[in-house]
Amino acid sequence: MSYPPVRPVCAHPGTDFPEAGKKSLGGPTLGEMNRPEPAQPGTTLDAARPAAGLRAQVAALESELIAFRRDLHRHPELGRQEFRTTGLLRDRLLEEGLKPRVLPGGTGLLVDLVPPGTAPGTEFLAFRADIDALPIDDAKTDVPYRSTVPGRAHACGHDVHTSVVLGTGLVLAQALRGGELRRPVRLVFQPAEEVMPGGALDVIKAGGMDGVGRIFAVHCDPKVEVGRIALRTGAITSACDRLVLHLDGPGGHTARPHLTTDLVTAIARMAADLPGALARRMDPRWGVSLVWGRIASGSAPNVIPQHAELEGTVRCLELAGWREAPDLLHELIAKLAETYRAKWTLDYHRGVPPVVNEADSVTLLDEAMNARFGGDGVQVVEGTEQSLGGEDFSWYLEHAPGALARLGVRAPGEATVRDLHQGRFDVDERAIGIGVELFSALALDGDRD
Numbered sequence: 001m002s003y004p005p006v007r008p009v010c011a012h013p014g015t016d017f018p019e020a021g022k023k024s025l026g027g028p029t030l031g032e033m034n035r036p037e038p039a040q041p042g043t044t045l046d047a048a049r050p051a052a053g054l055r056a057q058v059a060a061l062e063s064e065l066i067a068f069r070r071d072l073h074r075h076p077e078l079g080r081q082e083f084r085t086t087g088l089l090r091d092r093l094l095e096e097g098l099k100p101r102v103l104p105g106g107t108g109l110l111v112d113l114v115p116p117g118t119a120p121g122t123e124f125l126a127f128r129a130d131i132d133a134l135p136i137d138d139a140k141t142d143v144p145y146r147s148t149v150p151g152r153a154h155a156c157g158h159d160v161h162t163s164v165v166l167g168t169g170l171v172l173a174q175a176l177r178g179g180e181l182r183r184p185v186r187l188v189f190q191p192a193e194e195v196m197p198g199g200a201l202d203v204i205k206a207g208g209m210d211g212v213g214r215i216f217a218v219h220c221d222p223k224v225e226v227g228r229i230a231l232r233t234g235a236i237t238s239a240c241d242r243l244v245l246h247l248d249g250p251g252g253h254t255a256r257p258h259l260t261t262d263l264v265t266a267i268a269r270m271a272a273d274l275p276g277a278l279a280r281r282m283d284p285r286w287g288v289s290l291v292w293g294r295i296a297s298g299s300a301p302n303v304i305p306q307h308a309e310l311e312g313t314v315r316c317l318e319l320a321g322w323r324e325a326p327d328l329l330h331e332l333i334a335k336l337a338e339t340y341r342a343k344w345t346l347d348y349h350r351g352v353p354p355v356v357n358e359a360d361s362v363t364l365l366d367e368a369m370n371a372r373f374g375g376d377g378v379q380v381v382e383g384t385e386q387s388l389g390g391e392d393f394s395w396y397l398e399h400a401p402g403a404l405a406r407l408g409v410r411a412p413g414e415a416t417v418r419d420l421h422q423g424r425f426d427v428d429e430r431a432i433g434i435g436v437e438l439f440s441a442l443a444l445d446g447d448r449d
């Protein structure tokens with residue numbers, strides 16, 4: 001499979017970067033990283049010197065993976081429309097001798113790598129990538145891999161995540177052929193992360209989490225410099241749900257509210273009282289926040305209406321709060337509605353829970369990073385802040401422990417942060433090789449579960 005030649009991106013003075021047509025990086029890819037001399041491309045993993053062997057393998061793949069990322073970047077596809085992306089992944093994985101399974105919706109795929117002689121019931125270690133793009137214009141003008149599709153851009157870095165998990169698959173396929181993979185691994189290429197309901201639910205419905213013992217993902221972080229991985233134990237993203245409350249009554253004359261149900265007063269009391277009541281029933285450390293965005297009722301000053309609506313979002317920093325919020329809201333609404341004799345229905349739409357990183361999984365990431373990159377310029381940043389954004393990786397963590405790590409993608413010395421979901425978002429592509437090495441190390445090092 002061939003891709004257009006690779007040219008430097010996010011280049012800055014002093015950075016060593018692959019030149020067009022160069023097969024392997026063949027040397028340090030990041031000035032700050034004092035990497036050892038790579039072994040010859042094609043070298044199999046060397047048990048005595050695993051870091052050097054794996055590094056050489058990743059280095060040999062790096063220019064292909066950067067070209068792959070640029071191809072996706074030029075051709076971004078929205079959630080559940082990622083047919084081209086899925087086809088490229090399928091073809092490359094087939095070429096590597098793997099057996100990808102496309103999800104029932106026609107986009108996204110799963111790939112299992114199972115060493116011969118694996119005991120039945122041995123749990124998979126899973127790596128997840130999201131493959132969809134955003135419905136915005138690519139505002140970059142100075143790069144050859146700018147989106148070719150108006151109103152579509154890979155502005156959340158999912159092209160990078162996809163390249164990282166593909167690269168991991170290529171490394172592990174080689175290890176499988178060489179008898180060096182000692183645990184079953186599943187690669188999850190998930191569609192539709194940017195929409196609700198998210199594609200994680202499609203993957204789970206298709207059995208993607210069956211038999212998975214632990215799952216990892218990375219997400220690009222433009223605030224973190226390339227060469228760094230940022231970790232956090234506990235919640236790293238937030239929950240966001242949406243709700244619509246409907247109140248109904250017989251309506252009537254404003255002269256006689258006692259003979260009917262005063263819906264305007266009732267909905268106003270709900271709007272004013274529910275956020276505080278919910279907050280007082282929950283641990284403040286959970287950071288639950290109910291905020292209304294729309295209220296509607298009535299048509300005339302002297303008519304009590306028959307219908308009223310209130311719409312808002314519940315955001316939450318902790319999983320415990322996200323789990324309790326719907327039941328508590330039902331209880332509180334029932335009590336207030338009874339006071340005003342209003343009929344009520346609540347449409348509570350689950351968005352995503354927070355991504356809650358499991359402590360052991362974070363330790364595994366930390367150890368893998370230190371073992372691979374210790375003293376090598378790549379740093380782990382501990383205790384990175386929790387984002388108020390949502391990420392549907394959280395749904396997988398309802399089925400198995402795991403962790404999402406932030407992958408530094410900011411070019412050293414770049415003054416402005418090109419934030420996620422902005423048209424000018426871009427990455428320092430050396431992050432791809434770091435992600436591949438991290439995931440490959442997790443799958444290949446030791447016999448940890």
Ligand SMILES: [Zn+2]
Nearest residue numbers: 156194420421
């Ligand atoms: Zn996004």
Ligand SMILES: [Zn+2]
Nearest residue numbers: 156158193219
């Ligand atoms: Zn994203």
